[in-house]
Amino acid sequence: VMDKAGFASLRQALADPSFFDPGGKTAIGAAMEQGARVLAQSGTILKSLIVVSDGANNLAPEPVDVLKAINLNRNNASTVDLPVFTQGTLIDAGGFEDFHTEGARITSAADQTGLQDALRQILVADITRLEAAGN
Numbered sequence: 640v641m642d643k644a645g646f647a648s649l650r651q652a653l654a655d656p657s658f659f660d661p662g663g664k665t666a667i668g669a670a671m672e673q674g675a676r677v678l679a680q681s682g683t684i685l686k687s688l689i690v691v692s693d694g695a696n697n698l699a700p701e702p703v704d705v706l707k708a709i710n711l712n713r714n715n716a717s718t719v720d721l722p723v724f725t726q727g728t729l730i731d732a733g734g735f736e737d738f739h740t741e742g743a744r745i746t747s748a749a750d751q752t753g754l755q756d757a758l759r760q761i762l763v764a765d766i767t768r769l770e771a772a773g774n
Contacts, residue, residue, distance in 0.1 A: 665694035
């Protein structure tokens with residue numbers, strides 16, 4: 640929760656460079672669960688969960704199982720005036736082929752420039768779809 644205490648905790652973590660040292664565990668499924676909870680409580684109609692990882696998931700739950708649960712619990716926010724197109728997106732270096740079965744878009748990035756380009760393509764595609772829906 641990003642209240643006063645949450646922001647204080649975030650500032651404290653960011654002030655310690657060792658906070659970003661890799662610890663050998665990658666909990667992509669758990670991160671997706673938390674991201675989905677935050678989005679569900681956001682009160683916004685249009686929601687996107689973008690996962691960026693430099694490793695393979697090695698903790699429960701499995702990310703594809705979380706994506707399946709998110710898709711099963713998703714409601715259709717489309718209206719005649721504003722059609723909403725929903726599609727999962729995952730940016731990763733590989734190993735997430737099962738996400739295609741759940742409608743996810745997957746791309747890879749070998750470096751910072753590649754990551755920036757991939758994120759830009761996702762955002763431009765989403766904006767383009769929204770603009771097309773508004774016409």
